[in-house]
Amino acid sequence: MTVLELREVKRHFGGVKAVDGVSLKVASGQVTGLIGPNGSGKSTLVNLIAGVLAVGDGDITLDGKSLIKLTADEVARCGVARTFQNIRLLPEASVLDNVVIGFYRHERSPLYASLLGLPSSRRETRELREQGRALLARFGLAEYEQVPAGGLAYGYQRRVEMARAVASAPQVLLLDEPVAGMNDVEARSLGQIFAQLAREGMAVLVIEHNTRFVAELCSQVHVLDGGRLIAHGSPQEVMRDPAVVAAYLGG
Amino acid sequence: MMEFLRANQPVFDFFLLTLGFAYSQQVVLRAGVFSLASAAFSCLGAYGCAYLVVKAGLPVAAGVGLGTLIGGLASYLVSLPLARLRGVYQAIATLALVELMVALALYAEPITGGAVGFNNIPKHVGTTELLIAVLVVIYLLHAQSISRIGRGFDALRQDEYVAASLGVSSRREHTLAFISSGLIGGLFGALQSMYAYNVEPNQYGFGYMVTTLAAIVLGGRRSLLGPILGSAIMILLPEVARPLAEYRQIVVGVILMIVVVLTPQGLADTFLAWLQHRRARALAPMATQPPGGRA
Numbered sequence: 255m256t257v258l259e260l261r262e263v264k265r266h267f268g269g270v271k272a273v274d275g276v277s278l279k280v281a282s283g284q285v286t287g288l289i290g291p292n293g294s295g296k297s298t299l300v301n302l303i304a305g306v307l308a309v310g311d312g313d314i315t316l317d318g319k320s321l322i323k324l325t326a327d328e329v330a331r332c333g334v335a336r337t338f339q340n341i342r343l344l345p346e347a348s349v350l351d352n353v354v355i356g357f358y359r360h361e362r363s364p365l366y367a368s369l370l371g372l373p374s375s376r377r378e379t380r381e382l383r384e385q386g387r388a389l390l391a392r393f394g395l396a397e398y399e400q401v402p403a404g405g406l407a408y409g410y411q412r413r414v415e416m417a418r419a420v421a422s423a424p425q426v427l428l429l430d431e432p433v434a435g436m437n438d439v440e441a442r443s444l445g446q447i448f449a450q451l452a453r454e455g456m457a458v459l460v461i462e463h464n465t466r467f468v469a470e471l472c473s474q475v476h477v478l479d480g481g482r483l484i485a486h487g488s489p490q491e492v493m494r495d496p497a498v499v500a501a502y503l504g505g
Numbered sequence: 506m507m508e509f510l511r512a513n514q515p516v517f518d519f520f521l522l523t524l525g526f527a528y529s530q531q532v533v534l535r536a537g538v539f540s541l542a543s544a545a546f547s548c549l550g551a552y553g554c555a556y557l558v559v560k561a562g563l564p565v566a567a568g569v570g571l572g573t574l575i576g577g578l579a580s581y582l583v584s585l586p587l588a589r590l591r592g593v594y595q596a597i598a599t600l601a602l603v604e605l606m607v608a609l610a611l612y613a614e615p616i617t618g619g620a621v622g623f624n625n626i627p628k629h630v631g632t633t634e635l636l637i638a639v640l641v642v643i644y645l646l647h648a649q650s651i652s653r654i655g656r657g658f659d660a661l662r663q664d665e666y667v668a669a670s671l672g673v674s675s676r677r678e679h680t681l682a683f684i685s686s687g688l689i690g691g692l693f694g695a696l697q698s699m700y701a702y703n704v705e706p707n708q709y710g711f712g713y714m715v716t717t718l719a720a721i722v723l724g725g726r727r728s729l730l731g732p733i734l735g736s737a738i739m740i741l742l743p744e745v746a747r748p749l750a751e752y753r754q755i756v757v758g759v760i761l762m763i764v765v766v767l768t769p770q771g772l773a774d775t776f777l778a779w780l781q782h783r784r785a786r787a788l789a790p791m792a793t794q795p796p797g798g799r800a
Contacts, residue, residue, distance in 0.1 A: 304670060330672035338670075344663040346727070348781065355660050359672035361653040371648025379651055400785035402778070422671055 257282045257457040258303070258334075258426045263312035265302055272298040274481035275312070280426060282457040285448055287472035287489070289462055291501055295481040296461045297339055300430050304336050305329035316426065331359045335424035339431050341411045343418075345404030349395055352403045352414050353386040356421025386421065393417045393447070409440055416444070426457045433467055445471045465502075469493065477501070513744075514632060518700065520740040521635040523716060525693030527724075527732035528642055529686045530717040534726050535650075536682035537662035539592055541714050542583055542599040543690040545606040546576040548709035550694030555623045555704050556616055565629040569695040576691015577684050584683035588676060603710065610706035622705035623698070630699040638696055642689055646729055654681060659727075723764055725771030734773045738764075 258280040265273040273295045280286045290296050301307040303314055305326040314321045321329050335356075344352050361382070363375040390396050393413045398406065403414055412432065419427055429448070433441035441464065448471060452458050462468045468475055469489035477485040477492055479501040485492050492498055529543040554572030557563045563571070587598050610617045617623055649655050657678040660668035665675060698704045716739055724735025742760065746753045768775040 306666070306669075325674075326666075326669035327672050327674045330670055336670050338666070342664055342667045344660055344667060346663055347659060348785075351656075351659070355656050355668075355671055355673075358653065358656060358660075363653055365654075368652035368654050369645065369649060371644065371652070375648070375652050378653075397788055398785070400781060400788055402781065402785070418671070 255282050256280070257317060258459070259315045260299075260303070261313045261315075263299070263302060263309055263314060265298060265307060265310045271481045273302060276478070276481070276483055277312075278476050278483065278486065280457045280459050281474075282425070282455055283452055284473045285452045285458040285460055285471050287460050287462060287468040287475040288478060289465055289468050289475060289492075290478035292463075294478040294501075296478055297430060298481075299478070300336065300428050300461055303329075303426075303428060304334060330422070333423075333425035334428065335419040335422045335426070336428040337412075337415045337419050337430055337432060339434070341408075341415050343403040343411055343414055345402065347403060348400050349403050349406065349414050350383065350386050350390065350399040353389055353417045353421050354382050356418040357382045357385065359422055389417050389421055409436060412436070412444070416447070420451065424456065426459065427451065429458065429460045431462055432460065433462070433464055441467050442470075465493070516740060516744055518632050518635055520736055521632070521639050522693055522697050522700070523720065523740055524639055524732055524736040525635075525642060525689060525696070526713060527717045527720040527736050528646060528729075529690035529693065531721050531726065531732050532646065532649075532689065533682045533686045534721065535655075535662060536658035536678055537665065538588070538679050538682050539595040540587065540599045540683065540686065541596055541718075542580065542587075542602050542683075543686055543717060544603045544709045544713040545583075545599075546580055546687040546690030547694030547697070547713065548603075548606045548610060548706070549579050550576040550691030551698040551704045551709070552610060552617050552623060552694075553691075554695035555626050555698040558629075558699065559623075559626055560616075565699055569630075569692070569699060572695025572698070573688055573692040576694065577688040580683045580687020580690070581680065583687075584680045588679040588683060600714075603714065607706045607710045610709070617704075617706070620706065622703045624703045626698060626702050626704070628700065628702060630696050635696060635700070638692060642692070643729055646685075649685070650729070654678065658682060719761065721771070723761065723771060725774030725777075728773050728777050730773040730777070731771050735771065738772075 256279045260276055260278050263273055263276045276299060288296055288299070298307065302309050305321060305324050305328065309322040316332055316334065321332065344355065361378060363378050367375040387396065387399060390399055393416060395410065395413055395417065398410065403411065406414065416432065433444055445467060448458050448460065460468060460472060472489060475486065475489050475492045476483055477498050484497045484501060485495040526543060526547060529546065533540040550572035553575040554568040557571055558565055558568035583602060587595060590598055611620055657668065657673045660671065660673050661675055661678055668675065720732055720735030720739045723738050724733065725731025742757050743753065746756050749756050764772065770778065
C-alpha cells in the first residue's frame, strides 16, 4: 500500500536542476531503493521529503496529506524518520539517551507534569528508558548504553542512529546511504534489520550507492540521474536497463 | 560549618543570589539559545518588585511573585523576535536588550530613582528565603531536565537538524527556555531588591553578565552542579584571596584562566563525564574499539 507519494517534485538551485520532476511511490511493508551516481539528486530528494529543503514545485503526500508546507519537525511528527548521510548523533549524550530522544514524538506527559516533575512524567521517562534498552539490544548495542555516543566506533554509531530513527516508530523510514563505509558482513546484518522493519509494516526508502546491497534488499528500485528518474522496477530489470548502465558507467 | 556560615553570612547570601542568576543564564544555554538577557529580566524583576512593595504597598510575597511574573512575561515577549536568531547574533541582540534596560532604569527616574537607585527598601528577605528559592529552582530545573522538555533542550543544543528530524520544535522549546530564564531571573532580581535595601541600574549590566557566564563556564554548562561550583568559585575566590591585597585581581584572573584551560567543559561537567566514562568502561570495556576488536 502506498504511504509516501511524490508527484512531479522539482527543486532548482539557481540554474542547477537538482531535482527535476520526480514522481515515485513508497509502499508500506517493503524496502524501496533509490540509487543513482554522485550528484544525481538523491540527498536533495531526501531533504525535500524530510522538510529540510522547500519543494519548488509538485507535491509530496503522506497518506494523502501534503507535507510540502510543513517544517522539518512537523514532518517528523507526522511519522517520517530519517538517518543522515554523515552520521549525526548527539555526541555528548550516552547511547541510551540518543535512542530515548527518538521516542520524543510519542511522549504524552503534559507540559505541567514535566515542569513540576510529577510522578506521571517520571514514570514515562522510566518506561522510555526501558524501551530504549530493548531497542539497543535489538541493534546489538546493549552493553554500550552508558558510552557517550561520540566515542563509539563508526559502525556502532551507524547503528545508534538507526535505532534512534526506529524508536520514533515512523510510518516512513528514510535511510541516506546507511551502509556507506561498511564491509559486506556489517551491511548484510543491517540489511536484515531493514527487511524485518518492512515486514512489520514500515515503509523503508533506502538511498544508496552500493548497488549490490540494494539489489539484495529491495523489491522496487528507482534510479535517479541528473535530477530525473531514468528507470524503475525490480532490481534485476533496473540493472539490465541500458540507460542505467550508461549513467553508472558514463557511456 | 555552621560557625563558618554565620561568620560569612553576607558572602553566602551573595553566593545564593549569584547562583540564582547563573541558573537563569544556564537554562537558555542548555537549550542551545545564546541569550544573555538574564540581566534584563532580573532588572525588571528587581525594580518591579521594589516598586510594587514600596510604592504600591503590596505584600512582599505578592511583590516577589509579580516580579517573577514580570521577568517571565518580558522573556516571552523577547523570545518572539529573538528565538529565531542563532549563536552570536542572538548574543548581540540580547546584549543590546540588557543595555537598553540599564538605560531605561537610568531615565525612568520617577519609578526607578535613576542613577541614584531605588533606595530605602525595607529588608524582607534573608538567607532562609534565598536558600528556599534556590532549592525550589534546583528541584524544578531537575524535573525539567529529566523530562521530555529537557530531552528536547539537550537535542537542540547538540544538533538542531537531528532534533528537528525527531520532531523537536525549536520554536516551542526555545520559547520555553526563554520563559524559564525570565522567571528565574525575575525571581532572583525581586529577591535581591527585597534583600539589599536598594536597587541600582548597574547591578544588572555588564558585571552581572560576566559573573554569571564565568560561573557557568567554570562550573559547567549542562549539569545543575555546574553553576553551584562556578558561583562558589566566583564569589569565594576573591574573598579567600583578600590577603593578597592589590595582587588579588591578577591572582584571581590567572586561577580562572588555568581552570578554564584545564577543564574546558567546566569542573562539574568534567567530573560527571569522568564518572560516566568509568561506568561505561565497567559495562563495556571494548566500547571504543571497532566491531570485532580490530584496532
